[in-house]
Amino acid sequence: MTMTEPQEDKRPRRMRRESERIARLNQLADMGKLAAGLAHELKNPLSTLKLNLQLLEEDLADVPGVERSKTRLTTLKKEADRLRQTLDDFLRFAGRIELRTEEVGVNAIVEELVDFLHPQAQAHKVRILTSLSAEGPRCRLDVNLFKQALLNLLLNAIQAMPKGGELLIRSLASKGQAILYISDTGMGIPAENLPRIFDAYFTTKKGGTGLGLPTTRRIIEEHGGHIAVTSEPGQGTNFRVEIPLVDG
Numbered sequence: 001m002t003m004t005e006p007q008e009d010k011r012p013r014r015m016r017r018e019s020e021r022i023a024r025l026n027q028l029a030d031m032g033k034l035a036a037g038l039a040h041e042l043k044n045p046l047s048t049l050k051l052n053l054q055l056l057e058e059d060l061a062d063v064p065g066v067e068r069s070k071t072r073l074t075t076l077k078k079e080a081d082r083l084r085q086t087l088d089d090f091l092r093f094a095g096r097i098e099l100r101t102e103e104v105g106v107n108a109i110v111e112e113l114v115d116f117l118h119p120q121a122q123a124h125k126v127r128i129l130t131s132l133s134a135e136g137p138r139c140r141l142d143v144n145l146f147k148q149a150l151l152n153l154l155l156n157a158i159q160a161m162p163k164g165g166e167l168l169i170r171s172l173a174s175k176g177q178a179i180l181y182i183s184d185t186g187m188g189i190p191a192e193n194l195p196r197i198f199d200a201y202f203t204t205k206k207g208g209t210g211l212g213l214p215t216t217r218r219i220i221e222e223h224g225g226h227i228a229v230t231s232e233p234g235q236g237t238n239f240r241v242e243i244p245l246v247d248g
């Protein structure tokens, strides 16, 4: 399979990119402190709410003629769960992240994720292809977080191909960086949406949170890495992820 390499970044752009990355991380660190405080304040009352709704439900279980109240209770419980989920999603994006890194091979992580996603891909008629660097690039990674970051990209790719297609994952090592390309043959991203896809809560999906990509970018940048995207509407989308090599 042949694909043209995107051109390597020139130095001034690299420097601009780096200062943008640091500004974003600082902003998130500030937000993270606020978020952790807010989450703490919200979590306890939410648990109390949920517990009391459950108790109320039990109280009413054998009472005849209160069907409407029971339905209302079910709605309230669902909404309390939704609030909790919203809080958890937000914290995953903006909360404090402490990396627990170890030196690992990037290819092994890709292979594990591909195995994990195989049934889901098959169900969506998506063929996953890999082309992994024989050099076996090694990076210092928080494996769980990094897997979460890649998983968001792979799920987006599968979701972008409702009629099936191909998902190609390539790895290589270049100029001190491990580089991963994640390409799909899906619907692509309209040019007007492209600058917004990393914005928190930007989504075009019913039921999407719009926190998948911002969380992915946060995790990659916390690792000292970088993510970029190119897309051709109707043709597909290509994400490029860069992470410093251990011996780079």
Ligand SMILES: Nc1ncnc2c1ncn2[C@@H]1O[C@H](COP(=O)(O)OP(=O)(O)OP(=O)(O)O)[C@@H](O)[C@H]1O
Binding pocket: 152, 156, 157, 160, 184, 186, 187, 188, 189, 197, 202, 203, 204, 205, 207, 208, 209, 210, 211, 212, 213, 214, 237
């Ligand atoms: N591979 C892709 N192909 C086409 N569009 C994409 C792709 N990846 C992301 N997008 C666009 O970017 C938007 C934001 O993606 P993001 O992962 O942040 O949120 P989401 O996928 O909508 O919601 P969630 O991740 O919670 O399911 C998507 O709604 C979609 O419009």
Ligand SMILES: [Mg+2]
Binding pocket: 152, 155, 156, 212, 213
């Ligand atoms: Mg997503």
